[in-house]
Amino acid sequence: MEQAKQDTLMIKNATFITSAGRVDQFLKPQKPTVAICGKSNVGKSSFINMMANRKQLAKTSRDPGRTRLVNYFDFGEFVLADLPGYGFARVSKTEKDKWGKLLDAYFKDKGNLTHALVLVDCRHSPTEDDKQMMQFLHYYTIPFTVVLTKADKLSKMKLKEQIRKIAGELYLGVENVIATSAESGYGKEEVLKKLRHVIDVANEEEYVEEDELEEEQE
Numbered sequence: 673m674e675q676a677k678q679d680t681l682m683i684k685n686a687t688f689i690t691s692a693g694r695v696d697q698f699l700k701p702q703k704p705t706v707a708i709c710g711k712s713n714v715g716k717s718s719f720i721n722m723m724a725n726r727k728q729l730a731k732t733s734r735d736p737g738r739t740r741l742v743n744y745f746d747f748g749e750f751v752l753a754d755l756p757g758y759g760f761a762r763v764s765k766t767e768k769d770k771w772g773k774l775l776d777a778y779f780k781d782k783g784n785l786t787h788a789l790v791l792v793d794c795r796h797s798p799t800e801d802d803k804q805m806m807q808f809l810h811y812y813t814i815p816f817t818v819v820l821t822k823a824d825k826l827s828k829m830k831l832k833e834q835i836r837k838i839a840g841e842l843y844l845g846v847e848n849v850i851a852t853s854a855e856s857g858y859g860k861e862e863v864l865k866k867l868r869h870v871i872d873v874a875n876e877e878e879y880v881e882e883d884e885l886e887e888e889q890e
């Protein structure tokens with residue numbers, strides 16, 4: 673009998689794989705890959721640590737713009753790619769262009785990239801950079817979910833209001849916006865459920881492609 677499908681994802685032993693600072697260093701993971709994107713200092717590394725249940729898997733800092741590489745992590749059923757943060761005012765134009773090119777190249781050759789989580793601070797409206805990021809994802813047809821960070825900074829009431837407001841500003845339904853807190857672990861379950869679904873869909877698509885290939889060969 674077929675085993676009942678789990679409705680949530682279990683993350684047991686998340687480990688760091690490698691960093692890539694150049695296009696020729698990008699990995700081509702066999703597993704479904706989930707990219708984490710967001711402004712510098714929004715809480716990407718903290719979010720990754722929360723999901724992994726490890727304090728220091730991804731380096732966090734008070735000094736924004738630290739992560740300038742694509743950092744890959746093995747999360748068991750999927751690979752997580754931590755993308756360099758954008759929108760940091762204090763970096764030079766050349767540096768910004770470099771990041772833009774790196775991100776562009778990353779999405780263009782998307783391989784097994786099946787979903788992106790775009791992190792946005794729950795206290796603020798999405799910036800122009802955030803919106804551009806989402807246009808990028810639309811352009812490369814990469815489905816995404818908006819993950820609001822630092823939910824512990826707002827009251828329950830205010831948070832609910834912000835979820836509606838931010839979803840509206842991005843023309844998204846509220847079901848595509850998940851509020852989280854790396855401090856308290858709030859929202860982690862909801863993200864795990866979303867990822868469970870995303871990974872199941874990616875794996876099913878892969879089976880379909882394999883079946884089609886077999887039919888062609890017959």
Ligand SMILES: Nc1nc2c(ncn2[C@@H]2O[C@H](COP(=O)(O)OP(=O)(O)OP(=O)(O)O)[C@@H](O)[C@H]2O)c(=O)[nH]1
Nearest residue numbers: 712713714715716717718732733737738739757854
């Ligand atoms: N209160 C609160 N603070 C948070 C949360 N998540 C992150 N922070 C803080 O926000 C700051 C930035 O967090 P990081 O996780 O390093 O952010 P990042 O997006 O990885 O930053 P870069 O890699 O520099 O782009 C740190 O001081 C964190 O402690 C959260 O859920 N709640």
Ligand SMILES: [Mg+2]
Nearest residue numbers: 716717731739
């Ligand atoms: Mg970081």
